[in-house]
Amino acid sequence: MFWIILWISVVIFILVEGILIFSIARYRERPGMPNPFQRHGNMTLELIWTVIPTLVLFVILFFTIRGLLQVAPENEPAPTAAQPRIEVTAIGHQWWWEFHYPNYNVTTADTLEVPVNATIHVNLFSNNVIHSFWVPALTGKTDLVPGHENKKWFVAEKEGTYLGICAEYCGTQHANMRFNVKVVSSDAFKSWMSTQQQAAVSPTDSLAQKGQELFKNQCASCHGIVGVNVKQYYDTQKECTDAPGGKANGTPECQLGPNLTHFGSRSLIAGGVLDNNADKCNPNNPNLLQECNLAKWLKDPQGVKPGNDMAIGELTNDQIQQLVAYLEGLK
Numbered sequence: 014m015f016w017i018i019l020w021i022s023v024v025i026f027i028l029v030e031g032i033l034i035f036s037i038a039r040y041r042e043r044p045g046m047p048n049p050f051q052r053h054g055n056m057t058l059e060l061i062w063t064v065i066p067t068l069v070l071f072v073i074l075f076f077t078i079r080g081l082l083q084v085a086p087e088n089e090p091a092p093t094a095a096q097p098r099i100e101v102t103a104i105g106h107q108w109w110w111e112f113h114y115p116n117y118n119v120t121t122a123d124t125l126e127v128p129v130n131a132t133i134h135v136n137l138f139s140n141n142v143i144h145s146f147w148v149p150a151l152t153g154k155t156d157l158v159p160g161h162e163n164k165k166w167f168v169a170e171k172e173g174t175y176l177g178i179c180a181e182y183c184g185t186q187h188a189n190m191r192f193n194v195k196v197v198s199s200d201a202f203k204s205w206m207s208t209q210q211q212a213a214v215s216p217t218d219s220l221a222q223k224g225q226e227l228f229k230n231q232c233a234s235c236h237g238i239v240g241v242n243v244k245q246y247y248d249t250q251k252e253c254t255d256a257p258g259g260k261a262n263g264t265p266e267c268q269l270g271p272n273l274t275h276f277g278s279r280s281l282i283a284g285g286v287l288d289n290n291a292d293k294c295n296p297n298n299p300n301l302l303q304e305c306n307l308a309k310w311l312k313d314p315q316g317v318k319p320g321n322d323m324a325i326g327e328l329t330n331d332q333i334q335q336l337v338a339y340l341e342g343l344k
């Protein structure tokens with residue numbers, strides 16, 4: 014449709030500009046010329062320049078309607094052995110994405126991992142402002158509207174990692190509200206899922222153990238780690254509602270920040286504002302604070318992503334080293 018409209022416009026542009034330039038040159042005023050003939054109310058001309066644009070617009074209308082029918086949503090296919098159905102709730106926060114898999118009781122953030130050739134049924138939930146779920150290479154935009162349950166479905170036919178973004182302005186860090194859709198084989202999905210379902214590993218080295226203590230003291234009010242400060246994954250769609258019975262942010266069932274149980278296996282930090290470059294995050298790296306993005310984040314979350322909800326006091330470099338050792342070990 015784009016190319017058709019473009020070519021129609023190119024033809025009209027060349028025609029109109031051509032006549033204009035020709036007239037400017039051919040009929041320009043010369044010394045001693047009389048006033049030109051004044052024409053008014055010519056029926057033939059009026060008809061020509063009304064009918065031609067009308068016809069052009071009808072041609073465009075035809076291709077527009079054809080395009081609309083091509084992209085109109087079909088009904089969600091019934092699940093089969095070859096094309097199973099994976100249900101996930103995408104929860105829009107200011108400003109990061111949480112993904113809850115109700116049938117597996119798993120909650121993660123920043124990356125939506127799904128099997129190839131499956132029907133991905135996405136429930137869209139927000140309890141704050143309107144966001145919009147958009148993965149340009151896989152599926153169109155659908156809004157997350159507080160108090161209104163939207164849903165959508167899509168099928169990814171090729172393995173790979175696809176960029177997703179929030180497509181509805183939702184506050185100052187709206188542009189840093191990205192996510193990945195990681196499409197993997199169904200076997201890889203199963204093994205990823207069985208890891209995700211386990212509680213976090215207990216750290217064995219002393220640096221990471223100190224990191225865990227720090228986490229319990231300074232981070233557990235906003236972040237959940239299964240096996241440390243929360244018993245199981247929580248479903249913020251159910252828990253963090255404004256409705257009666259819904260819990261306030263900060264209760265164990267409804268944390269303000271992302272669930273970190275398997276943070277070390279994730280590839281993005283805080284809505285994709287940084288990559289989780291774990292290879293640079295060996296706690297013995299002498300340039301940890303310059304090279305490891307997790308360390309940068311912990312050093313100054315407000316500098317990296319101004320206005321975000323992670324407001325913490327300053328950590329010492331030793332504390333950052335301990336937290337990096339602990340969190341990157343949570344594979």
Ligand code: HEC
Nearest residue numbers: 108109122231232235269270271282283284321322323324
């Ligand atoms: C006041 C609540 C709060 C406290 C306390 C807090 N955080 Fe956060 N944290 C957040 C929020 C909210 C985000 C997401 C910010 C965003 O992306 O906009 C976040 C993001 C993160 C992320 C990125 C996670 C991801 O999946 O992208 C890490 C890692 C993290 N915090 C670690 C910590 C550590 C370690 C501490 C303790 C020193 C801590 N946080 C204390 C609220 C908090």
Ligand SMILES: [Cu+2]
Nearest residue numbers: 144179183190
């Ligand atoms: Cu948003």
